[in-house]
Amino acid sequence: MEGRISSRAKKQKEKPDKKPSKNLDKMLIIVIALAVAVILGGVVMFATGGKITGRLPDVTFSGGETSNLTGQLYSEELAARPIIVSIDNVGDALPQSWLSKADIVYEFPVEGLQTRLNAIFYGQIPEYFGPVRSTRPYFVDLTREYKGIWIAHGWSPQAKEYLLSDVVPYINAMNSDCEFYRVNDKEAPHNSYIRWSEIKAEIDEQGWWDEKQKIKPFGFLSGAQQNQGDAASYIEFDYDYSEFEFKYDADTSKYTRTIDNGDEYIDKETEEDITCYNILVQKVSSSVLDSKGRLSIDMCTGGEAVLFTNGCAVKGTWSREDLDSRTIFVDGAGNKLKLTRGNTWVEVVDQNCTITYK
Secondary structure: OEOOHOOOOOOOOOOOOOOOOOHHHHHHHHHHHHHHHHHHHHHHHOOOOOOOOOOOOOOOOOEEEEEEOOEEEEOOOOOOOEEEEEEEOOHHHHHEEHHHHHHEEEEEEEOOEEEEEEEEEEOOOOOEEEOOEEOOOHHHHHHHHHHOOEOOOOOOOHHHHHHHHOOOOOEEEOOOOOOEEEEEOOOOOEEEEEEEEHHHEEEEEOOOOOOOOOOOOEEEOOOOOOOOOOOOOOOEEEEEEEEEEEEEOOOOOEEEEOOOOOEEEOOOOOOOOOOEOOOEEOOOOOOEOOOOOOEEEEEOOOOOEEEEOEEEEEEEEEOOOOOOOOOOEEEOOOOOOEEEOOOEEEEEEEEOEEEEEO
Protein backbone atom coordinates (compact mmCIF):
# COMPACT_ATOMS: atom_id res chain seq x y z
CA MET A 1 0.00 0.00 0.00
CA GLU A 2 1.27 3.49 -0.70
CA GLY A 3 0.27 7.11 -0.39
CA ARG A 4 -0.29 9.77 -3.07
CA ILE A 5 -0.68 7.43 -5.96
CA SER A 6 -2.90 8.42 -8.81
CA SER A 7 -5.38 5.76 -9.78
CA ARG A 8 -5.41 4.28 -13.24
CA ALA A 9 -8.50 3.50 -15.25
CA LYS A 10 -9.35 -0.15 -15.13
CA LYS A 11 -9.64 -2.03 -18.38
CA GLN A 12 -13.20 -2.97 -19.20
CA LYS A 13 -13.83 -6.56 -20.14
CA GLU A 14 -16.22 -7.15 -22.99
CA LYS A 15 -18.76 -9.89 -22.58
CA PRO A 16 -19.26 -11.95 -25.77
CA ASP A 17 -22.74 -11.99 -27.28
CA LYS A 18 -22.66 -15.73 -27.81
CA LYS A 19 -20.54 -18.77 -27.18
CA PRO A 20 -17.65 -19.22 -29.60
CA SER A 21 -17.80 -22.01 -32.11
CA LYS A 22 -15.75 -25.19 -31.80
CA ASN A 23 -13.41 -23.92 -34.52
CA LEU A 24 -12.76 -20.83 -32.47
CA ASP A 25 -12.06 -23.05 -29.46
CA LYS A 26 -9.46 -24.95 -31.48
CA MET A 27 -7.90 -21.74 -32.72
CA LEU A 28 -7.72 -20.46 -29.15
CA ILE A 29 -5.93 -23.61 -28.01
CA ILE A 30 -3.40 -23.25 -30.82
CA VAL A 31 -2.74 -19.62 -29.95
CA ILE A 32 -2.25 -20.47 -26.27
CA ALA A 33 0.12 -23.31 -27.15
CA LEU A 34 2.19 -21.02 -29.36
CA ALA A 35 2.33 -18.39 -26.62
CA VAL A 36 3.53 -20.97 -24.09
CA ALA A 37 6.19 -22.13 -26.54
CA VAL A 38 7.45 -18.59 -27.00
CA ILE A 39 7.59 -18.00 -23.24
CA LEU A 40 9.44 -21.26 -22.62
CA GLY A 41 11.80 -20.47 -25.43
CA GLY A 42 12.56 -17.13 -23.80
CA VAL A 43 13.23 -18.84 -20.47
CA VAL A 44 15.65 -21.28 -22.11
CA MET A 45 17.40 -18.41 -23.91
CA PHE A 46 17.85 -16.58 -20.63
CA ALA A 47 19.15 -19.68 -18.84
CA THR A 48 21.69 -20.43 -21.57
CA GLY A 49 23.11 -16.95 -21.75
CA GLY A 50 21.14 -15.66 -24.73
CA LYS A 51 19.75 -12.17 -25.11
CA ILE A 52 18.22 -10.76 -21.99
CA THR A 53 14.99 -8.86 -22.34
CA GLY A 54 15.84 -6.26 -19.78
CA ARG A 55 13.60 -3.25 -20.22
CA LEU A 56 10.02 -2.69 -19.31
CA PRO A 57 7.54 -1.81 -22.08
CA ASP A 58 7.51 1.92 -21.28
CA VAL A 59 11.20 2.24 -22.26
CA THR A 60 11.43 2.27 -26.03
CA PHE A 61 14.73 1.69 -27.77
CA SER A 62 15.60 -0.31 -30.87
CA GLY A 63 18.42 -2.70 -31.65
CA GLY A 64 20.57 -4.66 -29.21
CA GLU A 65 23.68 -3.85 -27.23
CA THR A 66 26.19 -5.36 -24.80
CA SER A 67 26.48 -3.56 -21.48
CA ASN A 68 29.96 -2.37 -20.54
CA LEU A 69 28.91 -2.77 -16.91
CA THR A 70 27.84 -6.44 -16.97
CA GLY A 71 29.27 -7.80 -20.24
CA GLN A 72 25.80 -9.16 -21.03
CA LEU A 73 23.91 -8.78 -24.29
CA TYR A 74 20.54 -7.05 -23.99
CA SER A 75 17.79 -7.28 -26.57
CA GLU A 76 17.42 -3.50 -26.81
CA GLU A 77 19.76 -0.56 -27.12
CA LEU A 78 21.05 0.75 -23.82
CA ALA A 79 20.13 4.15 -22.43
CA ALA A 80 22.31 7.19 -23.10
CA ARG A 81 23.54 7.14 -19.52
CA PRO A 82 22.91 5.08 -16.35
CA ILE A 83 20.38 5.88 -13.63
CA ILE A 84 22.03 5.86 -10.17
CA VAL A 85 19.78 5.79 -7.10
CA SER A 86 20.54 6.32 -3.41
CA ILE A 87 18.94 3.31 -1.70
CA ASP A 88 18.32 3.03 2.04
CA ASN A 89 19.99 0.04 3.71
CA VAL A 90 19.08 0.11 7.40
CA GLY A 91 16.79 -2.43 9.03
CA ASP A 92 13.55 -0.46 8.73
CA ALA A 93 14.08 -0.02 4.98
CA LEU A 94 14.46 -3.73 4.20
CA PRO A 95 13.62 -5.34 1.92
CA GLN A 96 14.29 -2.87 -0.89
CA SER A 97 12.66 -2.90 -4.32
CA TRP A 98 14.34 -4.09 -7.51
CA LEU A 99 17.96 -4.35 -6.39
CA SER A 100 17.94 -7.54 -8.43
CA LYS A 101 17.68 -5.43 -11.61
CA ALA A 102 20.73 -3.27 -10.91
CA ASP A 103 23.82 -3.81 -13.08
CA ILE A 104 26.07 -2.72 -10.21
CA VAL A 105 25.36 -1.95 -6.57
CA TYR A 106 27.89 0.15 -4.64
CA GLU A 107 27.77 -0.15 -0.88
CA PHE A 108 29.30 2.80 0.99
CA PRO A 109 29.95 3.47 4.68
CA VAL A 110 27.94 6.36 6.12
CA GLU A 111 27.56 7.99 9.52
CA GLY A 112 26.57 5.72 12.38
CA LEU A 113 28.85 2.89 11.19
CA GLN A 114 26.13 1.79 8.79
CA THR A 115 26.01 1.48 5.01
CA ARG A 116 24.01 2.95 2.14
CA LEU A 117 23.61 1.69 -1.42
CA ASN A 118 24.08 3.36 -4.80
CA ALA A 119 22.26 1.15 -7.31
CA ILE A 120 23.26 1.60 -10.96
CA PHE A 121 20.51 0.74 -13.46
CA TYR A 122 21.63 0.54 -17.08
CA GLY A 123 20.63 -2.73 -18.75
CA GLN A 124 17.32 -3.03 -16.88
CA ILE A 125 15.17 -0.18 -15.60
CA PRO A 126 12.32 -1.04 -13.18
CA GLU A 127 9.11 0.97 -13.03
CA TYR A 128 9.87 2.36 -9.55
CA PHE A 129 12.78 2.69 -7.13
CA GLY A 130 13.09 2.69 -3.37
CA PRO A 131 13.37 3.27 -0.55
CA VAL A 132 15.22 6.37 -1.75
CA ARG A 133 17.52 8.20 0.68
CA SER A 134 19.74 11.26 0.75
CA THR A 135 23.04 12.23 -0.89
CA ARG A 136 26.61 12.30 0.36
CA PRO A 137 29.43 14.00 -1.61
CA TYR A 138 31.14 10.72 -2.50
CA PHE A 139 27.87 9.48 -4.03
CA VAL A 140 28.11 12.42 -6.43
CA ASP A 141 31.73 11.43 -7.13
CA LEU A 142 30.46 7.99 -8.16
CA THR A 143 27.82 9.51 -10.45
CA ARG A 144 30.53 11.54 -12.18
CA GLU A 145 32.53 8.36 -12.72
CA TYR A 146 29.67 6.63 -14.56
CA LYS A 147 28.32 9.76 -16.30
CA GLY A 148 25.01 8.92 -14.65
CA ILE A 149 21.81 10.67 -13.58
CA TRP A 150 21.62 10.86 -9.78
CA ILE A 151 18.33 10.19 -7.92
CA ALA A 152 17.95 10.93 -4.20
CA HIS A 153 15.64 12.19 -1.49
CA GLY A 154 17.60 14.70 0.55
CA TRP A 155 21.23 15.74 0.96
CA SER A 156 23.83 16.62 3.52
CA PRO A 157 24.89 20.30 3.54
CA GLN A 158 28.10 19.41 1.73
CA ALA A 159 26.29 17.28 -0.86
CA LYS A 160 23.70 20.02 -1.43
CA GLU A 161 26.38 22.57 -2.28
CA TYR A 162 28.09 20.01 -4.53
CA LEU A 163 24.91 19.12 -6.43
CA LEU A 164 23.84 22.73 -6.86
CA SER A 165 27.09 23.33 -8.74
CA ASP A 166 25.57 21.18 -11.53
CA VAL A 167 28.43 18.70 -11.74
CA VAL A 168 25.93 15.92 -12.59
CA PRO A 169 22.31 15.80 -13.78
CA TYR A 170 20.16 14.95 -10.78
CA ILE A 171 16.64 14.64 -9.38
CA ASN A 172 16.23 15.35 -5.67
CA ALA A 173 12.97 15.44 -3.76
CA MET A 174 14.15 18.65 -2.06
CA ASN A 175 14.07 20.82 -5.19
CA SER A 176 12.43 18.82 -7.97
CA ASP A 177 8.94 18.89 -9.45
CA CYS A 178 9.11 15.09 -9.77
CA GLU A 179 6.67 13.38 -7.41
CA PHE A 180 8.16 11.12 -4.78
CA TYR A 181 5.65 9.07 -2.77
CA ARG A 182 5.70 7.12 0.48
CA VAL A 183 4.64 3.49 0.85
CA ASN A 184 2.55 2.52 3.86
CA ASP A 185 4.33 -0.70 4.82
CA LYS A 186 7.48 1.15 5.95
CA GLU A 187 7.93 4.14 8.26
CA ALA A 188 9.40 7.51 7.26
CA PRO A 189 12.12 8.31 6.38
CA HIS A 190 12.63 4.76 5.12
CA ASN A 191 9.65 4.65 2.74
CA SER A 192 10.27 7.18 -0.06
CA TYR A 193 9.82 5.91 -3.62
CA ILE A 194 9.81 7.39 -7.12
CA ARG A 195 8.39 6.01 -10.37
CA TRP A 196 10.42 5.60 -13.53
CA SER A 197 7.76 7.54 -15.44
CA GLU A 198 8.51 10.62 -13.30
CA ILE A 199 12.24 10.29 -13.90
CA LYS A 200 11.84 9.67 -17.63
CA ALA A 201 9.64 12.75 -18.06
CA GLU A 202 12.31 14.92 -16.42
CA ILE A 203 15.05 13.31 -18.52
CA ASP A 204 13.13 14.13 -21.69
CA GLU A 205 12.42 17.69 -20.59
CA GLN A 206 16.05 18.37 -19.67
CA GLY A 207 17.52 16.55 -22.68
CA TRP A 208 19.80 14.42 -20.53
CA TRP A 209 19.62 11.56 -23.03
CA ASP A 210 20.10 13.69 -26.13
CA GLU A 211 23.74 12.65 -26.40
CA LYS A 212 24.89 9.13 -25.58
CA GLN A 213 27.73 8.94 -23.07
CA LYS A 214 30.70 6.62 -23.55
CA ILE A 215 30.82 4.34 -20.51
CA LYS A 216 34.26 2.77 -20.11
CA PRO A 217 33.92 -1.03 -19.84
CA PHE A 218 35.06 -3.38 -17.16
CA GLY A 219 37.25 -6.26 -18.27
CA PHE A 220 35.40 -9.59 -18.47
CA LEU A 221 36.49 -13.22 -18.54
CA SER A 222 35.83 -15.06 -21.78
CA GLY A 223 35.82 -18.71 -22.81
CA ALA A 224 37.74 -20.91 -20.41
CA GLN A 225 39.56 -18.02 -18.72
CA GLN A 226 39.79 -18.17 -14.95
CA ASN A 227 41.24 -15.81 -12.37
CA GLN A 228 44.03 -17.17 -10.20
CA GLY A 229 43.65 -16.52 -6.48
CA ASP A 230 42.86 -17.90 -3.05
CA ALA A 231 39.74 -20.01 -2.54
CA ALA A 232 36.95 -17.86 -1.14
CA SER A 233 33.44 -19.25 -0.93
CA TYR A 234 32.42 -17.16 2.11
CA ILE A 235 33.06 -13.44 2.65
CA GLU A 236 32.01 -11.50 5.74
CA PHE A 237 31.89 -7.71 6.18
CA ASP A 238 31.57 -6.41 9.73
CA TYR A 239 30.85 -2.80 10.76
CA ASP A 240 29.73 -2.03 14.32
CA TYR A 241 26.10 -1.58 13.20
CA SER A 242 26.05 -3.41 9.88
CA GLU A 243 27.10 -6.99 9.29
CA PHE A 244 26.59 -8.97 6.09
CA GLU A 245 27.95 -11.95 4.20
CA PHE A 246 28.21 -13.41 0.71
CA LYS A 247 28.19 -17.18 0.10
CA TYR A 248 29.32 -18.73 -3.18
CA ASP A 249 27.35 -21.42 -5.00
CA ALA A 250 29.50 -23.32 -7.50
CA ASP A 251 26.42 -24.67 -9.30
CA THR A 252 25.21 -21.19 -10.28
CA SER A 253 28.55 -19.29 -10.09
CA LYS A 254 26.70 -16.71 -7.98
CA TYR A 255 27.16 -15.25 -4.52
CA THR A 256 24.10 -14.99 -2.29
CA ARG A 257 23.99 -12.08 0.13
CA THR A 258 22.80 -12.54 3.71
CA ILE A 259 22.84 -10.25 6.75
CA ASP A 260 23.39 -10.59 10.50
CA ASN A 261 24.91 -14.07 10.47
CA GLY A 262 22.76 -15.65 7.80
CA ASP A 263 19.41 -13.84 7.80
CA GLU A 264 17.88 -13.57 4.35
CA TYR A 265 18.40 -10.45 2.23
CA ILE A 266 15.80 -10.41 -0.52
CA ASP A 267 14.29 -8.25 -3.23
CA LYS A 268 10.90 -7.03 -2.00
CA GLU A 269 9.34 -7.41 -5.44
CA THR A 270 10.58 -10.88 -6.37
CA GLU A 271 10.86 -12.23 -2.80
CA GLU A 272 14.05 -13.95 -3.93
CA ASP A 273 17.58 -13.78 -2.53
CA ILE A 274 19.86 -11.00 -3.74
CA THR A 275 22.70 -12.56 -5.72
CA CYS A 276 25.65 -11.40 -7.81
CA TYR A 277 28.45 -12.82 -9.93
CA ASN A 278 31.19 -10.54 -8.62
CA ILE A 279 32.10 -8.78 -5.39
CA LEU A 280 34.70 -6.06 -5.85
CA VAL A 281 36.21 -4.63 -2.67
CA GLN A 282 37.56 -1.07 -2.87
CA LYS A 283 39.42 -0.10 0.31
CA VAL A 284 39.36 3.60 1.28
CA SER A 285 40.10 5.77 4.30
CA SER A 286 37.36 7.92 5.78
CA SER A 287 37.39 10.84 8.19
CA VAL A 288 34.54 12.43 10.17
CA LEU A 289 33.32 15.54 8.39
CA ASP A 290 30.90 17.19 10.84
CA SER A 291 29.11 16.95 14.18
CA LYS A 292 26.55 14.51 12.71
CA GLY A 293 29.32 12.01 12.05
CA ARG A 294 29.06 12.30 8.26
CA LEU A 295 32.14 11.02 6.44
CA SER A 296 34.63 12.42 3.98
CA ILE A 297 36.06 9.90 1.50
CA ASP A 298 38.63 10.66 -1.18
CA MET A 299 37.50 8.59 -4.18
CA CYS A 300 40.75 9.26 -6.11
CA THR A 301 43.43 8.46 -3.55
CA GLY A 302 43.85 4.79 -4.58
CA GLY A 303 44.40 1.77 -2.38
CA GLU A 304 43.98 -1.96 -1.97
CA ALA A 305 41.34 -3.99 -3.80
CA VAL A 306 40.09 -7.57 -3.83
CA LEU A 307 37.95 -9.24 -6.49
CA PHE A 308 35.80 -12.20 -5.48
CA THR A 309 34.50 -14.15 -8.47
CA ASN A 310 34.02 -17.84 -9.33
CA GLY A 311 34.80 -18.79 -5.75
CA CYS A 312 38.26 -17.22 -5.59
CA ALA A 313 39.82 -14.00 -4.26
CA VAL A 314 42.22 -11.97 -6.40
CA LYS A 315 44.16 -9.28 -4.56
CA GLY A 316 45.10 -6.05 -6.27
CA THR A 317 44.88 -2.27 -6.16
CA TRP A 318 42.64 0.53 -7.43
CA SER A 319 43.41 3.97 -8.81
CA ARG A 320 41.50 6.86 -10.35
CA GLU A 321 43.02 9.72 -12.30
CA ASP A 322 40.35 12.30 -11.45
CA LEU A 323 36.67 12.54 -10.52
CA ASP A 324 35.54 12.38 -14.15
CA SER A 325 37.54 9.21 -14.83
CA ARG A 326 36.71 5.56 -14.18
CA THR A 327 38.34 3.68 -11.34
CA ILE A 328 40.89 1.13 -12.57
CA PHE A 329 41.29 -2.19 -10.74
CA VAL A 330 44.44 -4.25 -11.38
CA ASP A 331 45.99 -7.40 -9.91
CA GLY A 332 49.40 -7.66 -8.25
CA ALA A 333 51.11 -7.88 -11.65
CA GLY A 334 49.40 -4.74 -12.91
CA ASN A 335 46.93 -6.57 -15.15
CA LYS A 336 43.35 -5.32 -15.28
CA LEU A 337 41.07 -7.43 -13.09
CA LYS A 338 38.54 -9.38 -15.12
CA LEU A 339 35.00 -9.98 -13.89
CA THR A 340 32.59 -12.79 -14.61
CA ARG A 341 29.86 -11.54 -16.94
CA GLY A 342 26.88 -10.53 -14.85
CA ASN A 343 25.99 -8.14 -12.03
CA THR A 344 28.49 -6.89 -9.46
CA TRP A 345 28.43 -5.55 -5.90
CA VAL A 346 31.23 -3.08 -5.18
CA GLU A 347 32.00 -2.84 -1.48
CA VAL A 348 33.66 0.49 -0.72
CA VAL A 349 35.00 -0.21 2.78
CA ASP A 350 36.87 2.02 5.20
CA GLN A 351 38.97 1.37 8.29
CA ASN A 352 35.82 0.72 10.34
CA CYS A 353 35.02 -2.49 8.45
CA THR A 354 36.59 -5.87 9.10
CA ILE A 355 36.66 -8.29 6.15
CA THR A 356 37.22 -12.03 6.50
CA TYR A 357 36.92 -14.76 3.90
CA LYS A 358 37.60 -18.47 3.53
